[in-house]
Amino acid sequence: xxxxxxxxxxxxxxxxxxxxxxxxxxxxxxxxxxxxxxxxxxxxxxxxxxxxxxxxxxxxxxxxxxxxxxxxxxxxxxxxxxxxxxxxxxxxxxxxxxxxxxxxxxxxxxxxxxxxxxxxxxxxxxxxxxxxxxxxxxxxxxxxxxxxxxxxxxxxxxxxxxxxxxxxxxxxx
Ligand SMILES: CC(C)(COP(=O)(O)OP(=O)(O)OC[C@H]1O[C@@H](n2cnc3c(N)ncnc32)[C@H](O)[C@@H]1OP(=O)(O)O)[C@@H](O)C(=O)NCCC(=O)NCCS
Numbered sequence: 179x180x181x182x183x184x185x186x187x188x189x190x191x192x193x194x195x196x197x198x199x200x201x202x203x204x205x206x207x208x209x210x211x212x213x214x215x216x217x218x219x220x221x222x223x224x225x226x227x228x229x230x231x232x233x234x235x236x237x238x239x240x241x242x243x244x245x246x247x248x249x250x251x252x253x254x255x256x257x258x259x260x261x262x263x264x265x266x267x268x269x270x271x272x273x274x275x276x277x278x279x280x281x282x283x284x285x286x287x288x289x290x291x292x293x294x295x296x297x298x299x300x301x302x303x304x305x306x307x308x309x310x311x312x313x314x315x316x317x318x319x320x321x322x323x324x325x326x327x328x329x330x331x332x333x334x335x336x337x338x339x340x341x342x343x344x345x346x347x348x349x350x351x
Pocket of ligand 1: 209210211213214274275276277280281282283284285286287288309310311314315316317319320323
């Protein structure tokens, strides 16, 4: 049920094992990982392949990831997608990241518009959640631009012995 998506400047390509090197580059980058307290940085291409295993589990599955490709050059510049999809309630969580070279050029906005529309029309999602560290201003701005609102739910994510406050944002579709 998951397909490649076409945006203005971007192609959102369903993840495959060919993306392992890019995934390693992306998630071993200090700036990309700065506020991603839920997971350790990726340490090898082999580990990236194990992450891809998760996104390629047989359908029906509760997660999917697209690789964000810049049409003009064919370069992979980031990823976005969904996890914890509850088909009964129509709720899902969204994640997204871009390699720092490509920040602040409207690419996340363009990619998220596509996958939110996909969630609504194809996945029949009713509510999307985003869990964001309160310090991750770029992510908060990005999600507010998509019409998400802050819920009353917040929680601490513990990482390397420290606790980081996160807010939960939601968007009704
Ligand atoms: C979050 C992230 C994907 C944003 O990507 P991006 O392509 O730079 O975002 P956009 O260019 O589409 O910008 C979206 C909005 O956020 C704002 N924004 C982005 N970065 C910002 C920053 N550093 N400071 C202030 N505002 C920022 C933009 O100005 C824009 O709002 P505007 O159009 O009203 O000006 C990117 O910063 C990233 O990959 N971060 C690391 C991974 C991460 O933290 N992912 C989210 C986990 S919850």
